[in-house]
Amino acid sequence: xxxxxxxxxxxxxxxxxxxxxxxxxxxxxxxxxxxxxxxxxxxxxxxxxxxxxxxxxxxxxxxxxxxxxxxxxxxxxxxxxxxxxxxxxxxxxxxxxx
Numbered sequence: 001x002x003x004x005x006x007x008x009x010x011x012x013x014x015x016x017x018x019x020x021x022x023x024x025x026x027x028x029x030x031x032x033x034x035x036x037x038x039x040x041x042x043x044x045x046x047x048x049x050x051x052x053x054x055x056x057x058x059x060x061x062x063x064x065x066x067x068x069x070x071x072x073x074x075x076x077x078x079x080x081x082x083x084x085x086x087x088x089x090x091x092x093x094x095x096x097x098x
Contacts, residue, residue: 003009020028
């Protein structure tokens, strides 16, 4: 009961002609085809017009001289230092104020 029978396909075409008319069917087919093409290119990630490769004798442009570095490259912070544990009841020494 699928579209494997040619009679079913012919019946479907007749119904489409009656519903949409002979003028609208080519427009519908074009828009459907272009929509499918756009969907395919967006899914695959291909460009619609590939870039032309330069001839083998042509000199390619030099890469940028400044290498990409992470923003605000800083020296790594020193590891935290554990404070000495004093004996209970002993007076705490204060670091000298500078």
